[in-house]
Amino acid sequence: xxxxxxxxxxxxxxxxxxxxxxxxxxxxxxxxxxxxxxxxxxxxxxxxxxxxxxxxxxxxxxxxxxxxxxxxxxxxxxxxxxxxxxxxxxxxxxxxxxxxxxxxxxxxxxxxxxxxxxxxxxxxxxxxxxxxxxxxxxxxxxxxxxxxxxxxxxxxxxxxxxxxxxxxxxxxxxxxxxxxxxxxxxxxxxxxxxxxxxxxxxxxxxxxxxxxxxxxxxxxxxxxxxxxxxxxxxxxxxxxxxxxxxxxxxxxxxxxxxxxxxxxxxxxxxxxxxxxxxxxxxxxxxxxxxxxxxxxxxxxxxxxxxxxxxxxxxx
Numbered sequence: 645x646x647x648x649x650x651x652x653x654x655x656x657x658x659x660x661x662x663x664x665x666x667x668x669x670x671x672x673x674x675x676x677x678x679x680x681x682x683x684x685x686x687x688x689x690x691x692x693x694x695x696x697x698x699x700x701x702x703x704x705x706x707x708x709x710x711x712x713x714x715x716x717x718x719x720x721x722x723x724x725x726x727x728x729x730x731x732x733x734x735x736x737x738x739x740x741x742x743x744x745x746x747x748x749x750x751x752x753x754x755x756x757x758x759x760x761x762x763x764x765x766x767x768x769x770x771x772x773x774x775x776x777x778x779x780x781x782x783x784x785x786x787x788x789x790x791x792x793x794x795x796x797x798x799x800x801x802x803x804x805x806x807x808x809x810x811x812x813x814x815x816x817x818x819x820x821x822x823x824x825x826x827x828x829x830x831x832x833x834x835x836x837x838x839x840x841x842x843x844x845x846x847x848x849x850x851x852x853x854x855x856x857x858x859x860x861x862x863x864x865x866x867x868x869x870x871x872x873x874x875x876x877x878x879x880x881x882x883x884x885x886x887x888x889x890x891x892x893x894x895x896x897x898x899x900x901x902x903x904x905x906x907x908x909x910x911x912x913x914x915x916x917x918x919x920x921x922x923x924x925x926x927x928x929x930x931x932x933x934x935x936x937x938x939x940x941x942x943x944x945x946x947x948x949x950x951x952x953x954x955x956x957x958x959x
Contacts, residue, residue, distance in 0.1 A: 648755025650724075651731050654745065656782040657762035658738035658771055659688060662792045666762050667735060668694060671702055680730025681705055683723060687715065687737040705729075712740045717749045724751040742781045761786045765794040765818070768803060780893055783807050786814045795820040805854040809902070810893050812857060837862065841923060844870035849889050850956040853902050856939055860928055863939070869923040871949045874914045875901060885911045887922050887941075891956035899955060905933055908943035921949040 657663045670676055671684075682704045684694070699706060705727050709715050723729075732754065736745060746756065761782045768791070772779055783789050789807050794800060804816045818825040833855055834848050844852045849870060856863045872887035880886070888903020906924055914920065924941035931938060 648757060649753035650729060650751075650755070651757035652750065652754055653731070653733045654742070654756055654759045655733065655735045655762070656738065656742055656759065656786070657736075658764070658767075658775075658778075661738065661764045662762040662790070663735050664694070666760075666790065667733060668698070671704060671733070672698065677702065678730050681727055683707065683727050683729035683732045685709060685723070685732065685734045687712075687735060687740065709737075712737065712744065715745065715748075720748065720754070721751045724754070738782075739778070741778070742784075746785075758788075759786045760788045761790070763789060763791045763803075765791045765797045765800070765803065772806065777898075780810050780898070783810050783814065786811050789814050789816045791816070791818045793820070794818045794825050800825070804858075805851060808854045808857065809850065809891060809900075837866070840867065842866055842868045844868055846871060846952050846954065850891060850902075853891075853904075853956075856904075856926070860939065863926045864928060865926065867923065867925050867944065868941075869921065871919060871921050871952060872903060873901075873951070874916055874918045874920060875903060876911075876914065876916045883907060883909060883911045885914055887920060889952070889956045902956065904939040904941055905931060906941040906943055908946050910943065910946045914946070919949045919951045921945075921947050 655663050655667055667684075671682070680703070682702065684699075684704050684706045685708075686694075686706060687709045694704075694706065698704075707723055707727075709719075734745070736742060750756075786807075789811070791800070791803060797803075800818055803818075807814055807816050833851060835842055835844060835852070849872075852868070852870070870887075872889055875886040875888060877886065884905060884907050886901075886903040887906050888901050890899050891902045892899050906922060908922075908924075922941070922943055923945040924943045927940050927942060928937055929940045930936060931940065
């Protein structure tokens with residue numbers, strides 16, 4: 645796709661999640677400087693403020709939006725004609741649906757170049773419990789999700805999975821007061837990685853699915869066994885199928901099928917919707933399904949199994 649003439653950077657996150665702090669730092673960096681004007685659209689009042697001197701130095705003009713009703717196609721067009729920006733940065737209100745902005749017809753030449761999300765790790769679980777649909781909208785399609793204030797927060801691997809199931813492509817970073825938190829995911833799985841056959845319990849399917857996506861090297865050549873539902877898209881070769889589970893990414897009305905490609909001589913006998921127990925060796929290959937390289941399982945055994953009614957969850 646062609647790069648837009650005016651790149652729009654969409655910054656999402658709940659109030660006090662660190663959006664302004666992140667943007668202030670980024671806007672002042674040498675690598676982010678451009679010759680023309682940067683239009684900064686602020687959609688909420690946070691604790692951090694942008695200093696007038698810094699705005700002038702880096703050629704940034706600010707426009708504030710008091711209510712979501714103001715943020716219309718006509719309003720953006722007027723800003724374009726007023727400032728003729730070379731770049732637009734939107735600090736979005738955490739309580740507004742992100743899709744409302746993403747669905748706006750932007751002025752000619754504008755295009756969303758990058759979507760970024762900040763998360764306060766100390767309040768994440770509360771927001772996830774009470775405002776999960778809003779959070780899912782924030783991270784869906786994000787290139788970067790930054791968790792800050794991670795000191796003394798234990799379930800960071802679970803936080804990462806909550807993001808990855810919605811936006812597999814997102815880079816997820818954790819920071820505390822000392823900087824980026826590293827090496828927090830090693831051995832953080834509830835199954836035995838050294839077993840001859842790694843048994844994936846139904847309640848651990850989501851953990852396995854995301855962890856293998858994130859750490860392919862540690863799974864290559866391993867043998868796993870798990871129960872899954874059969875999916876057979878018409879485009880698949882006869883000796884392949886997709887064993888997987890339905891996962892809830894947001895609410896009961898927002899579910900998705902998660903599974904990895906599996907090769908099996910038994911596949912032609914399987915019917916869509918059947919439940920099977922699969923034992924397979926894990927490999928990786930480039931396929932059209934993944935639009936790149938991804939897990940390809942070589943089944944050693946496939947047998948009928950009882951259905952699992954529960955959805956897959958990630959928190």
